[in-house]
Amino acid sequence: MRYMLTYDFMESMRNTNQWLGASAKAMASYPATGLVPHPAFQLMRAWGEVTERAFERMVAKPDWNVSIVVGEDGRDHLVQIQTEVSRPFGDLIRFRVTGRPEKPRRVLLVAPMSGHYATLLRSTVKSLLVDCEVWVTDWHNARDIPVSAGKFDIEDYTLYLMDFMRHMGPDTHVIAICQPAPLALAATAYLAELEPDAQPRTLTLIGGPIDPDAAPTDVTDFGRRVTMGQLEHLALQRVGFKYPGVGRMVYPGLAQLTSFVSMNAETHSKAFFEQIVRVAKGEASENDRHNKFYDEYLAVMDMTAEFYLSTVERIFKEREIARNRFIVAGHQVDIGKINSVAVKVVEGEKDDISAPGQCLAALDLCTGLPPEKKAFHREPGAGHYGIFAGRSWRNNIRPLVLNFIDANSGGPRRGGPFKVVG
Structure with missing residues (x-):
């Protein structure tokens, strides 16, 4: 049960961050904010848009987009x-x-x-x-x-x-x-x-x-340093109540993504900061280079x-x-x-x-x-x-x-x- 609760906790954190991003985007997009000519609202809206998109993609399987x-x-x-x-x-x-x-x-x-x-x-x-x-x-x-x-x-x-x-x-x-x-x-x-x-x-x-x-x-x-017992204890969790595979022991995609990002944390942080600035300036687009890469990179599977x-x-x-x-x-x-x-x-x-x-x-x-x-x-x-x-x-x-x-x-x-x- 401990592993199942851990899995659900990770999903709850992801869902919460997605909600925070959506809330920030909505709040900073009210017409009334136009009465206050301050860049903070543009940055808040941009942060919310980028954050919501990033955390939403973590549980969505990307489309192939191979049509012609x-x-x-x-x-x-x-x-x-x-x-x-x-x-x-x-x-x-x-x-x-x-x-x-x-x-x-x-x-x-x-x-x-x-x-x-x-x-x-x-x-x-x-x-x-x-x-x-x-x-x-x-x-x-x-x-x-x-x-x-x-x-x-x-x-x-x-x-x-x-x-x-x-x-x-x-x-x-x-x-x-x-x-x-x-x-x-x-x-x-x-x-x-x-x-x-x-x-x-x-x-x-x-x-x-x-x-x-x-x-x-x-x-x-890493494979040489870590024992199989350590891997089993630290990396594995049971799928929580939200998905059809409830109870199955897995190496969660969110845990894998944490490892991926930590290997180049500075590079990813810089990329997201620059994307927030571009969104705030109106220079970003739905299918720009950042979105195309991270829509795929952040989509992980157990x-x-x-x-x-x-x-x-x-x-x-x-x-x-x-x-x-x-x-x-x-x-x-x-x-x-x-x-x-x-x-x-x-x-x-x-x-x-x-x-x-x-x-x-x-x-x-x-x-x-x-x-x-x-x-x-x-x-x-x-x-x-x-x-x-x-x-x-x-x-x-x-x-x-x-x-x-x-x-x-x-x-x-x-x-x-x-x-x-x-």
Whole structure:
């Protein structure tokens, strides 16, 4: 009950701050305040507007906002988001472009389950959708999943990926970004052993912790310093009475957000202060740079306790993937069984989340794969976000990934020229 009360207390604090912001905005917006020509009212209204928006976004899942793709015919084609596989903890969704001939490249984009929604990959989806048919793993917020749905740990995550790959078929090209990279590698290896015909054609791993010890970061240092007992005691709470997952043990999104913000508290404080000034001066807009970034950054989701704990213990502490000792449903996965799936690794030179070398370890684990089926790219000057959604992705990495897909598609290169939108 103590954990449940703690969860509800955090939600109550968030709700209170949202209410304070709304109240300040309303009070400072009364026409009567115009009788007093003092900037305090403009600042009060601006503070209230920014505060209300920030705290409201913390419990709202962002929209994909992927509605139109410009085709090679020069026309706008509408995009429909369809759920093809529905599961309790996550769905496989497809972005179907209407009125356009189906593209030969079939891409499964594996989104991370690390605090933010799959919509964090919105710009990645937009850039790929022009030249590919795109599917995305859309993970659910643990607070909305009833306890009766059971557990969800990294083994379940791996089995989900295998099911999604089976559904899409052998002409699939998998791109795993950040956290799911080691599990996507394990899922591919398991399919290689059990159902070779269900394997994808290519597997691209972008900035993932295949071997966390290959290059220590603050994330890996934290994993080493803190014991599992400390994590269980300090990080986990039970979902409160407001949500369908009441009673489920989770690592709350609000607690994760606190950690995210504390890592760069000065930068975030400056950004919000400057936004308040812009709003007060009338220089801000609904979709300005600040709002676009923080609407996504502040939208956090709860993670099941077993997924969080198993990730820390088995991926970071025990390094089961790095040592090729990962067990799924009682079966030890042998990554060396991958012998026909082309594997590409992408890293950022200045990645401070998954430092250079951590993801590269995947190629050494693929002992059954010939050298011509392996590829590696390290993007100069790129940080973690830039290698899958920033300028480095758009200008350099994306064309390389598409060329890699074409080179390993089992046939001649197909499709039109590269065109990036959004």
